[in-house]
Amino acid sequence: MTTDAYIxxxxxxxxxxxxxxxxxxxxxxxxxxxxGIALPYDSVEALQAAYNFQDLQSFLDLYYQGMNVLQTEQDYFDLTWAYLTKMAAENVQHVEIFWDPQGHTDRGVAFEVPLHGIKAALKKAEAELGISHQLIMSFLRHLSEEQGFATLEQALPHRDAFIGVGLDSSEVGNPPEKFERLFDRCRAEGFKLMAHAGEEGPPAYVRGAIDTLKVDRIDHGNHCLDDPELARRVADLGLCLTVCPQSNMRLKNCLDIRQHPIRAMLDLGIAACVNSDDPAYFGGYMNQNYQLIQDGLGLSRAEIGTLARNGITGSFASPARKAELMANLEAYEAEAPKA
Ligand SMILES: [Zn+2]
Structure with missing residues (x-):
């Protein structure tokens, strides 16, 4: 069995x-x-050719442009269903997905429209594809904390539809401390808390996410490694880092996959897992992200297993579902041919 087939x-x-x-x-x-919306590209190929990013911001500019065509519940359903059927084909059994409500409400789409469309697809996938899920509402950090509070007010009537909140978009210049009061409020409301930190930003942003926002999980977190004491602390806390190898390469946060930080994270015992971030823009879903680091770092099957376990442990699935996911992984590891 080849490693690609194993993955x-x-x-x-x-x-x-x-x-x-x-x-x-x-x-x-x-x-x-x-x-009836005109895209500023003649063809699918011309659009794909524009996916040549220099950094996070050059990607975000296209990301926001792309979401402008989403208008109806059916649009959001189709988007989410397309992702979930791909994940079923890759044997992804549990997903926790972000949506950016402000990217839709700011152009006049009602708060409920994306939420209902995305949720309908997630429920269908649970029933028909056996994929469990959690949904996470993400605040855009280039907007103000006040705008975040306004979005939270719109969200609270739907609080049972999602488990937590995140913080994404342009990182540098928008440190975690900007959202301290908003995250205090979200914690008081009982939401799980996440923040993108240390993707392009310095170790101080990872520290801010831990100490000021008191997050349950960090998205990316790569730059915690620049500060050995902080890296040690992330490991000791057992804090899950949701690492995105293909994204790091395409946004030039990692220039050589053989130097990818997930190697050092594994060596330090940091609870890193593998994820795809924005796969349509970065050219790879889950299998490709695992394959990329496998090719670059020559991971052992035990290390691949550690990454998969970290994802299950770091998830917000119920204890019963976590046990099921872990049993599925263990059965696979026991049965897969060794070579
Ligand atoms: Zn992300």
Whole structure:
């Protein structure tokens, strides 16, 4: 059994996926046509050719442009269902996905529209594909804390539809401390807390996410390694880092996959897991992300197993579902041919 086949069959969970970042160019053209919206590209190929990013911001500019075509519940359902059927084919058994409500409400789409469309697809996938899920509402950090509070007010009537809140978009210049009061409020409301930190930002942003926002999980977290004491602390806390290898390469946060930080995280005992972030833009879903680091770092099967376990442990699945996911992984490891 080749390692690629082993990874393809491995039971996986994904904890860091922006549903708007799974918007494939072909579907974007279909929905744009359906909604009578003109895209500034002649073809799927021309759009794909624009996915040549220099950094996080150059990606975000296209990411927001892409989501502009999403308008109806059906659009959000189609987007989410396309992602989930791909995940079923990759043996991804549990997903925790972000949506960016402010990217939709700010252009006049009602708060409920994306939420209902995304949730309908997630429920269908649970029933028909056996994929369990949690949904996470993410605040855009380039906007103000006041705007975050306004979004939270819109969200509270729907609080049972999602388990937690995150913080994403342009990191540098928008430190965790900017959102301290908002996260205090979300914690008091009983939400799980996450923040992107240390993707492009310095170790201080990871420290801020831990000490000021008091997060349950960190998205990316790569730059915690720049501060050995902080890295040790992240390991000791058992804090899950949702690492996204393909994203790091495409946004030039890692220039050589043989130097990817997930190697050092594994060596330090940091609870890192593998995720795809914005797969339609970065050219790889879950299998490709595992394969990328496998090819670059020559991971052992035990290390691949550690990454998969960290995803299950770091998830917000129920204890019973976590036990089920772990049993599926262990059965696979026991049965897969050794070579
Ligand atoms: Zn992300």
């Amino acid at each position: 393809a069959g491995l039971p996986k969970v994904e904890l860091h996926l922006h549903i708007e970042g799974s918007f494939e160019p072909a579907l974007m053209f279909d929905i744009a046509k359906r909604n």
